[in-house]
Amino acid sequence: MAKIIVDGVEYEVDSDNNLLQECLSHGLDLPYFCWHPCMGSVGACRQCAVKQYKDADDEKGMLVMSCMTPATDGAIISIKDQQAVQMRERVIESLMTNHPHDCPVCEEGGECHLQDMTLMSGHNYRRYDKKKRTHRNQYLGPFISHEMNRCIACYRCVRYYDDYAGGTDLAAMASHNHVYFGRHQEGTLESEFSGNLVEVCPTGVFTDKVFSQRYSRKWDLQAAPSVCTGCAVGCNTTPGERYGELRRVVNRYNSEVNGYFLCDRGRFGFGYVNSAERLKVPVRQGDGQQEELDANEAHQLVQRLDGKIIGIGSPRASNESNFALRNLVGDDNFYAGVSAKQHAANQLILELHRDAAFHVPSVREIESCDAVLVLGEDVTNVAPRIALALRQSVRNKAKELAESANIPQWQDAAVRELAQEDRSPLAIFSNYASRLDDVASDTVVAGNQKLVKLGSAIAAELAGESASAGLDEAERELIGRVAQQLSSARRPLIVAGSSARSMELIKVGANIARALGKRSGNVIDFALLLPEVNSLGLSLLVQKDKDLSAALGVMESGAAKHCIVLENDLYRRAATSEVDAAIAGVDSLIVIDQLATPTSAKADIVLPATAFSEHEATYVNYEGRAQLSYQVHRNHSAARPAWRWLCENPAQQVEELVDRCAESVSAFKGIASLLPDLNSMIAGMRVPRQSHRYSGRTAMKAHVNVHEPKQAVDSDSVMSFSMEGIPASKDATVLGASWAPGWNSNQSISKFQDEINGKLKQEHCGELLLKDKQASGDFFNVTADQSDANNGLEVLPAYQIFGSDELSAHAPAIRERMTxxxxxxxxxxxxxxGLKHGQGAGIAGTDYVAIVCIREKIQPGTVAVYCGTEINPHDLPERIVLNANADIAERGIRGLIVSDLLEESY
Amino acid sequence: MEIGSGLTIGLILGTVIGVAAMLIWVERRLLGLWQERLGPNRVGPLGLFQVVADMIKIFTKEDWTPPFADKFSFVLAPAIIMTVVLLSFAVIPFAPNIGIVDSNIGILFVLAMASIGAYSVMLGGLSSDNKYALLGSLRAAAQMVSYEVFMGISLLGVVALSGSFDLREIVHAQEDMWFVVPQFIGFVIFLIAGVAESHRLPFDIPEAEQEICAGYHTEYSGMKFGMFFVGEYLGLVLVSSLITVLFFGGWMGPAFLPPVVWFALKSGVFICFFILLRAAIPRPRYDQLMSYGWLFLLPLSLLNLLVTGALILMN
Amino acid sequence: MFKLIQDTLISQVVTLWNVFRHLFVKADTVEYPDQQPYMFPRWRGRIILSRDPDGEERCVACNLCAVACPVDCIALQKAETDDGRWYPEFFRINFSRCIMCGFCEEACPTHAIQLTPDFEMAEYKRQDMVWEKEDLLISGTGKYHDYNFYRVAGLAIAGKDKGEALNEDKPVDVRSLLP
Structure with missing residues (x-):
């Protein structure tokens, strides 16, 4: 531990860091712009100047940029030194010369890093009376607004967008004070992580367009810690509500999961919560008639069902809802609401999770892996945040080089300059070209059988067996290279999962990882991706053979009288004909969901459920991490959390349910530790969801009744629906929006971290449910099934970040990006x-029509089908025959962002 | 008119309560004038019906007894103060032929009644079960017990000079000279003690609004509060009448006005003086009040008695 | 002893006399309903929303008045016209809560919200004390006649392109490398 002296006070620091980072780690206020905790220093803005002294006798000292100066042992610096203070004030005065008079009409106002830093630096009067430089703005798509006049040229946007997230269509242009950050021409920002620009930009150049349409200041948003339900990564988010509407979602720092960044699906996919199509009242329907039910009556109806009931759970419902349904119908009658194939894959993944040979890494850990093999997964579209982490993993080579060249890791520009195109190996074996190919060392695009063959060869190679059977020269070389890279890596990582719909690929991944482990004697990182937010949680609750096919079989046979479908659209999970037959076989079908689905249209009783931001719940992410998501706002319709419909007590409290779940399901043993204890709060005071600056309390409902209603009471959690209580100033377990005096922007998070990029003080990163490992298993025997390959094309599932997720596809902003x-x-x-790009093509044997998209890298003989919301993937046979069809393009595939389109336009 | 006749009693009772009620208006108007404003002038001519409005308000207000209070003593307390103050008026000689009883222990009776009045305040404060009320009643008890001591002693000079406890005798004894002249010090002490006894400003320490809410009547509302309120004004009238009787020759005055008018005029001047006190003098601290009483007024009143006694003996 | 007498008696008597003399001084009271008082232009009374010299709504829905309000009696929602102007979709003041402190006026960056000398706002029904934008918006500029926020701000709106605001240069040609 090194020691430095700041303004006469001694601090213990890590000498691998720079002074700015260490000062912030110790809670000192030092202004900065270009430095970002996740992106290191470039010394561009000159804002973090401090005085450094040579030794205790040095009285003059010299000004240094703290972000570019290492925190060497014995360094003596002063933040308060008059000259340093003046320098910082002058620098920000220069930065502000061109800043427009926009704050009142700027979406960043109130959470603006530039506002904070201007105030902190003491610049409060504009002396520059010359003309301001202006720019024209660009249209950057449905997510991001652009207002270039506000730019202070800190370069954070391009450093994030290009260097960190691998975007190619945002750049710094022009020179001197004309420098412009934008695209070469107007158009949608292509990166799947463009939304983070909103949080990265220290001022209002890039702002949230979706939020702007229904805008509120940060302090007016009612917020609570939540978990993204867009995919199985389980990123931590802070949704904000105002006037009963969910207004926006921003990143919530979790050192183990998402860190500082979210994907655009998570950030902009919340819109369905406000949808006018949300189910609002319990309805009894049939014969084209609809009858509204009283909520209590409907609850009684569910509780009083007689005869055999079966329940179909859902991977997009919380653990509590699934558990409540399981309790209602009994363990033996509870079925997973996922296809038989998916269920089998989930169970296999669960088994591998428990295997002592493997470790499923967190997102943070993925970033530190230095050789990666992706098997059959389209990570960017299935688990986007992991794709961003994989992109960071290839930079471990650069870090290694920097270390050997004695360059500190935080010297961002120098490290990148040194490494150039040198990257850690990332081999991607996929069905179609992925969005990570630009940083991949090797890519193979092929059908599943080929991938299985190649993967098995790698496993064999690693196990020291002969692997050359049936491979050509180039493939043998590839296999040898990948095996070598993996075996020589410090921390190799295999990424596999269920999205290629191939059990064999998962098994091959397991074989490779096991071979690696046997070789090195280490536990091998094996990331197993799942499709939906609670896929793993559902799998833990369901018996092994209770998949959807079994459920549909029971229903069709008439053995079940009633069926309760929990937050699930069966027509996305099984073939249409099977579902139709099953529904015809039961007396009554009860569907609990947020939005109307084809399944709910056939239901006898439809019960409205609350959305993710309207109830407290736990979800289990891909690595078995159970996380608690708090309720953000209330739903004023008759919708209830699904567990309230399903539990006998209509006022069932979630905490009690979580405790019961922890007791009765062994896998959920640790989940109760997620619940904060009201007794641990100061004087039993709750944590307010509203900021201390929340405005309009006495006016927002005054048009309804001037006599203000009593503040709503949250009986479920330790949080309150008001400003009353003690804010989570230091307890990050209930930290929604971060704020610290003088730090109104999201940069205030550093005040809550025990060190920069470290854990939050008193953070609960979630509870890993699958910590207890069983003995390590053996190699799987994998045989690629050799079906005769002459009839039609092999169907491979394709995914889109915008559209593949059922609920976010209803968000208006996401819809604009969907194809x-x-x-x-x-x-x-x-x-x-005889098919042309952009033309419609019919799929023989079905009524489905889709648009042809010709891609260079698809393996001939295969077709990657993106089903969107129109096609039920389970209706497709394994091989399909296509025939040309009339043009059907509505949205078409305009805006489709893939790297290997043959024709840019059509 | 005849002393002790039913008519007289009725008239006196009516007049005294009427005057006390009117004082609500008089006080607010006078305070207004002294503070360069107008005071209540909206209800009726000159705002005279303010009293009526206030009465209607106080009679129709919810009469709330807190659930935590001791019901019996809570109700008893305001009744006591009304009763004892009204009883005191029984011995006041308003005019040669106006009065209720002609008692030869008039002064003692008045002092006795004042002592009982202290119970009202104490009971009110204790039964309220409220910390402010308790503080108020503690202060009241200390204050009233203390000031009664030299109130009594200051009167002994008058008693010595007239040779009687009978208030009528005392008035008659002033035919040559009002007692205020030989007993000026006694008068001043009685004046101060009178203010303290009726806990009017500046000695309203038991109910000091700014410090302890409203002291012993914090929990009172409606007509029970009204009784304390009117009781205080009655006390004011009583003290003024006593000063008139004891030091300013009672009903006596030049014959162009009937005696009862002289009495009323003299008392009125003192009532106004008490209101002026309220307008002008700030409230002392509690400890100042106590030390002022015991360390200054008590020796002074004893000295006064000593000198008076000596002079009488010399004559 | 003299000090004590001075403190306890003489000064009190002097005070009494001084106060008593006020009996003969004319009262300052203005007998309000019969006699209308003179209201100063900057009196903090009824709140209005003003318009800019061009007759457009001045309020840009920045929410600063709402957050400055100590009794939280202002609620509004931002909306945007097609040309990029921000305006309040609704703007509500609950005058039954308002304490006329004027913080909203101080906070307002566009001179939109202003307090006026009108104070006669009593109502028999409390609900009538809730004023919406239609009730608050006047057709004039209020106390500040010339100020137009959008002529100063960098935002482009109809009739004012980028670079046309106060003290602004023409938009830069990004493709030029000239200094």
Missing amino acids: DAYLSLSPQDAEQL
């Missing part, structure tokens, strides 16, 4: 079939 269902074909196949 229609499409069929990715190789140019050869397209030519053979």
Whole structure:
């Protein structure tokens, strides 16, 4: 531990860091712009100047940029030194010369790092009376607004967008004070992580367009810690509500999961919560008639069902809802609401999770892996935040080089300059070209059988067996290279999962990881991706053979009288005909959901459920991490959390349910530790969801009744629906929006971290449920099934970040980025079939029509089908025949962002 | 008119309560004038019906007894103060032929009644079960017990000079000279003690609004509060009448006005003086009040008695 | 002893006399309903929303008045016209809570919200004390006649392109490398 002296006070620091980072770690206020905790220093803004003294006798000292100066042992610096203070004030005065008079009409106002730093630096009067430089703005798509006049040229946006997130369409242009950050021409920002620009930009150049349409200041948002339900990564978010509407979602720091960044699906996919199509009242329907039910009556109806009831759970419902349904119908009658294939994959993944040979890494850990093999997963579209982490993992090579060249890791520009194109190996074996290919060392695009073959060869190679059977020279070389990279890596990582719909691929991944482990004697990182937010949680609650096919079988046979479907659209989970037959076989079908679905249309009773921000719940992410998501706001319709419909007590409290779940399901043993204890709060005071500056309390409902209602009481959690209570100033377990005196922007998070980029003080990163490992298993025997490959094209599932998730696809902003269902074909196949890019093609044997999308890298003989919301993937046979069809393009595939489109436009 | 006749009793009772009620208006108007404003002038001519409005308000207000209070003593307390103050008026000689009883222990009776009045305040404060009320009643008890001592002693000079406890005798004894002249010090002490006894400003320490809410009547509302309120004004009238009787020759005055008018005029001047006191003098601290009483007024009143006694003996 | 007498008696008597003399001084009271008082232009009375010299709504829905309000009696929602102007979709003041402190006026960056000398706002029904934008918006500029926020701000709106605000240069040609 090194020691430095700041303004006469001694601090213990890590000498691997720079002074700015250490000062912030110790809670000192030092202004900065270009430095970002996740992106290191470039010394561009000159805002963090401090005085450094040579030794105790040095009285003059010299000004240094704290972000570019290492925190060496014995360093003596002064933040308060008059000259340093003046320097910082002058620097910000210069930065502000061109800043427009926009704060009142700027979405950043009130959470603006520039506002904070201006105030902190003491610049409060504009002396510069010359003309301000102005810019024209660009249209950057439905997510991000652009207002270039406000730019102070800190370069954070391009450093994030290009260097960190791997975007290619945002750049710094022009020179001197004309420098411009934008695209080469107007158009949608292509990166799936563009939303983070809103949080990265220290001022209002890039702002949240979705939020702006229904805008409120940060202090007016009612917020609570929540978990993103867009995919299985379980990023931590802070949704904000005002006037009964969910207004926006921002990142919530979790050192183990998402850190500082979210994907655009998570950030902009919340819109369905406010949808006018939300189910609002319990309804009894049939024969084209609809009858509204009283909520209590409907609850009684569910509780008083007679005869055999079966329950179909859901991977997008919380643990509590699934558990409540399981309790209601009994363990033996509770079925997973996922297809048989998916359920089998989930169970296999669960088994691998418990295998002592493997460790499923967190997002943070993925970033530190230095050789990665992705098997069959389209990570960017299935688990986007992990794709961003994989992109960071390839930079471990640069870090290694920097270390050997004695360059500190935080010297961002120098490290990048040194490494150039040197990256850690990332091999991607996928069905179609992925968005990570630009940083991949090797890519293989092929059908599943080929991937299985290649993967098995790698496993064999690693196990020291002969692997060359049936491979050509190039493939043998590839296999050898990948095996070598993995075996020589410090921390290799295999990424596999269920999205390629191939059990064999998962097994192959396991074989490779096991071979690696046997070779090195280490526990191998094996990331197993799942499709939906609570896929793993559901799998833990369901018996092994209780998949949807079994449920549909029971229903069709008439053995079950009633069926309760929990937050699930069966027509996305099984073939249409099977579902139709099953529904016809039961007396009554009860559907609990947020939005109307084809399944709810056939239900006898439809019960409205609350959305993720309207109830408190726990979810289990891909690594078995159970996380608690608090209720943000109330739903004023008759919608209830699903567990309230399903539990006998209509006022069932979630905490009690969580405790019961922890007791009765062994896998959920640790989950009760997620619940904060009201007794641990100061004087039993609750934590307010509203900021201490929340405005309009006595006016927002005054038009309804001037006599203000009593503040709503949250009986479920330690939080309150008001400003009353003690804010979570130091207890990060209930920290929604972070704020510290003088730090109104999201940069205030550093005040809550025990050190920069470290854990939050008193953070609960979630509870890993699958910590207890069982003995390590053996190699799987994998045989690629050799079906005759002459009839039609092999169907491979394709995913889109915007559209593949059921609920976020209802968000208006996401809809603007969605494409229609499409069929990715190789140019050869397209030519053979006489299909053109952008044309409609019918799938033989079904009524489905999709748009042809010709991609260079698709393996001939395969077709990657993106089903969108139009096609039920389970209706498709394993091989399909296509025929040309009339043009059907509504949205078409305009805006489709893939790297290997044959024609840019059509 | 005849002393002790039913008519007289009725008239006196009516007049005294009427005057006390009117004082609500008089006090607010006078305070207004002294503070360069107008005071209540909206209800009726000159705002005279303010009293009526206030009465209607106080009679129709919810009469709330707190659930934690001791019901019996809570109700008893305001009744006591009304009763004892009204009883005191029984011995006041308003005019040669106006009065209720002609008692030869008039002064003692008045002092006795004042002592009982202290119970009212104490009971009110204790039964309220409220910390402010308790503080108020503690202060009241100390204050009233203390000031009664030299109130009594200051009167002994008058008694010595007239040779009687009978208030009528005392008035008659002033035919040559009002007692205020030989007993000026006694008068001043009685004046101060009178203010303290009726806990009017500046000695309203038991109910000091700014410090302890409203002291012993914090929990009172409606007509029970009204009784304390009117009781205080009655006390004011009583003290003024006593000063008139004891030091300013009672009903006596030039014959162009009837005696009862002289009495009323003299008392009125003192009532106004008490209101002026309220307008002008700030409230002392509690300890100042006590030390002022015991360390200054008590020796002074004893000295006064000593000198008076000596002079009488010399004559 | 003299000090004690001075403190306890003489000064009190002097005070009494001084106060007594006020009996003969004319009262300062203004007998309000019969006699209308003179209201100063900057009196903090009824709140209005003003318009800019061009007759457009001045309020840009920045929410600063709402957050400055110590009794939280202002609620509004931002909306945007097609040309990029911000305006309040609704703007509500609950005058039954308002304490006329004027903080909202001080906080307002566009001179939109202003307090006026009108104070006669009593109502028989409390609900009538809730004023919406239609009730608050006047057609004039209030106390500040010339100020137009959008002529100063960098935001482009209809009739004012980028670079046309106060003290602004023409927009930069990004493709030029000239100094």
